[in-house]
Amino acid sequence: MNLALWIGTGLLAVVALIGGITKTFVPKERLAAAHGGGWTEGADAGLVKALGVLELLAAAGLILPAVVDVAPVLVPVTAVCWVLLMVGAMATHGRRGEWPLVALNLVYLVLAAFIAWGRFGPGSFTG
Template sequence: MNIALWVAQFLLAAVYLGSGLVKLLRSREQVIASTGAWAEDYSDGAVKGIGAVEVLGALGVVLPWLTGIAPVLTPIAAVGLVVVQVVAIRVHLRIGDTKTLPVNVVLLLLAAFVAIGRFAG
């Protein structure tokens, strides 16, 4: 079970680090062009804020457990990523973008798996 949790943690970290850095380092217009129309409804600051939350979640889902420093932060970060995906699914449904929903659901389930597994362990 520990190996499965680590695989899930590193997958989540890779996805959210990449996604968050795109939002942090590119302009809102570039984010719209590369990730979809969802960002049209949000300000530059909101898009950067989402990116920052994703980067912090990516770090939080791995580093505390890996280092042994405040390991309770890992499942808390995973819960935060569940919330990110719930909001993302809601946004995508609102704008009629259903093609990304399977990815959102998989990320939500991975984050829930990590949260439950690490709170239990």
């Protein structure tokens, strides 16, 4: 169980890191032209950057608390936050009719829910 949780956490952290770097450092106009980035056309540049920073923090929050053994409860808390972020992403892409992206966000949501369930429960870092 622990290995599956670590693999899932690593995969989700990579997704968050890539998304965070992209939203934080790629200009909004370039994001809007990219596949799946059309949602940024109607969004304020500050919102896009803020979401990028949140994704960078999520990448760190999924890994660092457990690795350095400082407040490891932040790992499942971060996973719950990712679930909420994916609900918003699914709503945004759903309104735009981007169903493959909704499905991808659902996969990320399920992975984050698995991590939250595992780290709050049977794969907890305490005990």
